[in-house]
Amino acid sequence: MARKTSDNSKVPSNDKASNKIKAKGKNKDNSFLKELWKNKFLYALLVPGIIWFVVFAYVPLVGLIMAFQDFNFVKGIFGSKLIGFKNFEFLFNSKNLWVITWNTVYLNVLFIITGTTVAVFLALIFVEINNKWFKRITQSISILPHFMSWTVVAMFMTAFISTDTGIINKMLMSVGLNQIAFYSDPSVWPVSLVLLKIWQGAGFGTIIYIATIIGFDKEMYEAAQIDGASRLQQVSLLTLPMLRPTIIMLTIFSVGGIFKGDFGMIYAIIGDNPLLYPTTDVIDTFVYRSLRTLGDMGMSTAVGLYQSFIGFLMVLIVNKIAKAVEPDSAIF
Amino acid sequence: MEQIKTVKETKKIKKIKKKLHKQDMILDIIIYSVVIIFCYLCIVPFLVVLSASFTDELALVQNGYRLWPSKFSTEAYKIVFSTDKMFNAYKVTIFTTVVGTFISMVFTVAMAYPLSVKSLKYRGQISLFVYFTMLFGGGLVPSYLLVSKYLNMKNNIWVLIIPTMLSAWNMFMLRNFFNSIPPDLAESAKIDGANDVTILLKIILPISVPGIATIGLFYGLGYWNAWFNAMLYISKSELYPLQYLIMNILRNIQFMAEMADKTGMSVGNLPSNSLKMATTVLTIGPMIFVYPFIQKYFTSGMMVGAIKG
Secondary structure, X not given: OHHHHHHHHHHHHHHHHHHHHHHHHHHOOOHHHHHHHHOHHHHHHHHHHHHHHHHHHHHHHHHHHHHHEEOOOOOHHHHOEEOOOHHHHHHHHOHHHHHHHHHHXXXXXXXXXXXXXXXXXXXXXXXXXXXXXXXHHXXXXXXXXXXXXXXXXXXXXXXXXXXXXXXXXXXXXXXOOXXXXXXXXXXXXHHHHHHHHHHHHHHHHHHHHHHHXXXXXXXXXXXXXXXXXXXXXXXXXXXXXXXXXHHHHHHHHHHHOOOOXXXXXXXXXXXXXXXXXXXXXXXXXXXXXXXXXHOOHHHHHHHHHHHHHHHHHHHHHHHHHHHHHOHHHOOO | OHHHHHHHHHHHHXXXXXXXHHHHHHHHXXXXXXXXXXXXXXXXXXXXXXXXXXXXXXXXXXXXXXXXXXXXXXXXHHHHHHOOHHHHHHHHHHHHHHHHHHHHHHHHHHHHXXXXXXXXXXXXXXXXXHHHHHHOOOOHHHHHHHHHHHOOOOOOHHHHOHHHOOOHHHHHHHXXXXXXXXXXHHHHHHHOOOOHHHHHHHHHHHHOHHHHHHHHHHHHHHHHHOOHHHHHHOOOHHHOOHHHHHHHHHHOOOHHHHHHHHHOOOHHHOOHHHHHHHHHHHHHHHHHHHHHHHHHHHHHHHHHHHHOO
């Protein structure tokens, strides 16, 4: 079905393109037409992809008008009433926006700091292992959690955090401590989410660092050994300083996404549990919930636009910083 | 005199070496134990879930989750297999993974190759057009409205494929891979009269197998693990993919009731905990099975992305 439609959509757009060529070629210089004709096969290959990006990435931008509307699902985008910045006024005056923005940024900062530290630490350790067989197996195992979806991870979690039967609470009880009420105590979640993120992503995060370290000049290490540097000294005086640019660049880029909450992780694990919102509700989960339960699409769009906008600014800023730190590494 | 000095010095060096050797031993012990502990933590959840899925429900509730079943039972699997829920979800997931990956690759290759041809005049503008979508988007609500209201794709299996079938990131990674192919190959074929499509199919694709495999696996893993679109657009339970089925079981939404209905048990008698674990095991089983064969492609793919991302 869908393949058929995509094939069909390809044909009219080709006609359109050739119409355009005819129209343009007559009055202006025909270098545009010439270029299209010369590389007609290449441009034809591009057409399906371009159509997809127009429909699924650019058309939704039109929908951002909803942020300025008192949107009504039945009347649609073109029938709903424009109300200016009212949605935003309401948002900026409500407490919710600041809570979810804070949670999003706070959790992401925690993820970036802990994730980078653990990944670098593990990478330093992995490259010190000489036994190839041991190295390969342990590396494979440490990457495995990255291949699990967050819904699967959420299932894993129940085995650990359930009241009475969960492993963590069983262990706490066996040493005479109180249980942790994971499902009702919001204060334990920032740490829990950080640990989960490390469990899921740290092994995968080592890949880049390991490859970078392996690429370092071997002769330097040999010279250091001749001078009597211990392995710890080699790590602290050679490897870490040389790894610094990579660490800084990767960190800067992850800062670019600091306003994007990890919806997959948080929604799969927390779900719709209002008791835990104070520390776990991020912008993305808030938008989803207000779409699903409140049904206020104008308001949800306004939150989404707010997020896209500051996220975009953040990427621009980060790119500027990256350019200043290391000119080659800027994205654009 | 001098001889004594050198003897002394070699003794000193030997001493230092001995000390270093001892340090090395201690360091190695620390390193190996840290790695072993981390790997143990990585793998324990898998073992606990596997063990719980084979544990008798009553024993599970009484003794809690353990690394080894306190009382062995296959009851949970029997119940899972007595309905067609799991089977249906497998069908949906396999369909979206296989067909979705294929369609994604066709579209991605068709876009990445022209953008890697240096002589294409507008490739800069088109790249920017795609790149912008990575920086700024309409967000969830406009996309939801587009797909559900204007494209009317709710409860259609293609909604699990089409809205997410292209990834700008993957496209650029594949383009970078094509960029590394020497352009002389295509140029000489062009002089021989081959057109660009023939060049792509006959020359570029055969030598790009590693890159294609890597990107294909990225897409494949994405489809296999996807549940968000199912949550948004699918309400018919026979169209649930595996990952969303699990989510439903976890939240106990309608699922347990339907299970009870089909097996003729009351909801209270269903072994709900071990049932959850059994479905989890069945969901990750295929992934664990293929993991050793596909892992290296992801590792190398990360490298390509890191070098020029």
